[in-house]
Amino acid sequence: MNKKCIHSMSVSATVAGALLLSGCSDALRLHTYDNPYENPQIFMEGIYAADKEIDPPSAAYPIRAVILPHHLTATRSMAAGVRMLQNQSFKHILLLSPDHFDQCPTPLCTVNSLQETQFGKVYSDRQTVRTLSESQLTTIAPEIFKKEHGVHAVLPYIAHYFPDTPVTAVVLSQKNWKSYSGALLENIKSVLKNDTILMVSSDFSHYLSLTKSNEADERTAETLFSKNLEGVAQLKNPDQTDCAQCLWVLGSIAAERGFYNPSTVAHTNSAILLNNKSVQETTSHFAMVWYQNAALTGDDLAVAGDVTMTRTKRTPKMKPPMQTFWSGSGLRVVNLEGPLLETCPPDRTMFNFCNQLNLWKGMLDYATHWGIMNNHTLDQYVAGLAETRQLIPANGEILVDDHMVDAGPYRFIGLSGLMNPVLDTPLLNLSYQYKQVVAELKNKNPDKMTIVFVHEGIEYRALTSEGENQYLRSFIDAGADVVVAAHTHVVSDMEVYKGKLIFRGVGNFIFDQYDEISTTTGKAVRLRKGKDGIEFQSLIERI
Secondary structure: OOHHHHHHHHOOHHHHHHOOOOOOOOOOOOEEEOOOOOOOHHHHHHHHHHHHHOOOOOOOOOEEEEEEOOOHHHHHHHHHHHHOOOOOOOOEEEEEEEOOOOOOOOOEEEOOEEEEEOOEEEEOOHHHHHHHHOOOOEEEOHHHHHOOHHHHOOHHHHHHHOOOOOEEEEEEOOOOHHHHHHHHHHHHHOOOOOOEEEEEEOOOOEEEOHHHHHHHHHHHHHHHHOOOHHHHHOOOOOOOOOOHHHHHHHHHHHHHHOOOOEEEEEEEEHHHHOOOOOOOOEEEEEEEEEEOOOOOOOOOEEEEEEEOOOOOOOOOOOOOOHHHHHOOOOOEEEEEOOOEEOOOOOOOOOOOOOEEHHHHHOOHHHOOEEEOOOOOOOOOHHHHHHHHHHHHHHOOOEEEOOOOEEEOOEEEEEEEOOOOOOOOHHHOOHHHHHHHHHHHHOOOOOOOEEEEEEEOOOOOOOOOOHHHHHHHHHHHHHOOOEEEEEOOOOEOOEEEEOOEEEEOOEEEEEOOOOOOOHHHEEEEEEEEEOOOOEEEEEEEEEO
16 A cells, blocks of 8 residues: 555544545545436536526626525525626636535545536646645545535536636535645635635535425525624534535635625525425525625725614624724714604613714714614604704715715715604605605716615525515616615625625624624725726624
């Protein structure tokens, strides 16, 4: 037995007999795998749909990672995720899959391979395999890849869209991976270059009813979008995902390398796709891409979410590193949740908001522009709204409502899609406001970046519905460059739509909801108009 085989088997003596090291005379010799699928029809259905439905972002918005299903019922989602890379520039794909059959004896298994697919041959990158194999956590395991559908099901889409692009397949074991998580992460980072796409093959909830599956997916999305990496590592298999270790590796690298910007391309469920909502065991799927931050500074415009001092007696303090990210000379825009009054009524409830002027004055350095259109706008009735409109400019600040505000190279406008049921609610016609905002957006000014700050969504839900997505996109269709949504109190994802940006939920910014990680996490976004699009840099952090 040569040195490579001894090295591989020595990492786990208790499972030495289970090691799958065919070809030990040359650990890096090429292994060829036949195409396991007879009919290309299922793949073509997804590709036809993706070509019709997906508008890939330009290279101005670099994608660094992708999550795909491997459940072929979700062929459209699989093809959609790969097609999103169409305008990207890369030379290699590193594909992470779960070890479905629990055959990998170490945290990571790989192989130097040639895979036959319906659309051509797919080779791995031999040097990547070599580098990975230098770690004692890696086993070269050709037998595993004969039947690993987490790999085989994905490769045909890659072969179709990106012929001749090397794809190095890796399976990550679920057994005791957390004990080696640091070394595992370093091993994968060692081969993840700037010209490499990190691709995760993972299905999500398994064996649940449609209702319970949707609930599980919401919890998973909330954990992912809030950058709760400890929570990601704890995602349950099979209830939430079949590869928590893959998602943890992706999230850890994204956080370190500045591309923690997930964007849901598709969210599907087998019960819907197979037209049987009553089935008791389903599989859910996400296709996501992860965008790279641009290198912006504190001199650029920044936008964040909800602020209130309703239930506090002292001025809240911002925590680092959000404080560092937020500081600078650029304009700062937040949503002031509830009216601003010189004296708040003593009989208000915790759900009837009012921001006391003396407390708010302690926060004047936190923002330059204060959005006032939200579901709490009329909590102190029309008189409270009128006082808010008077007090903000009287203290040298600028309010953002449903009338366009010009500020140098920027234009801001705000509106709310919902309103609390108070006596004066009929006096604020939300439908009319929407039409008014859309009309103003149609008066485009190409020299300025136009930002819509909208209060919309379902509280404490990270996943947005298709109806909500269409609502947010309608502002881009009307002429906006950026749409920023607040209200849900949890962080959601983002979207590049027609070359413009939609941030579907930026969560709380300075708020008094301390129960969950998701409600104590906020997203702040820096923005700048670039030559080829709107440049952005986000930070998702505890607040």
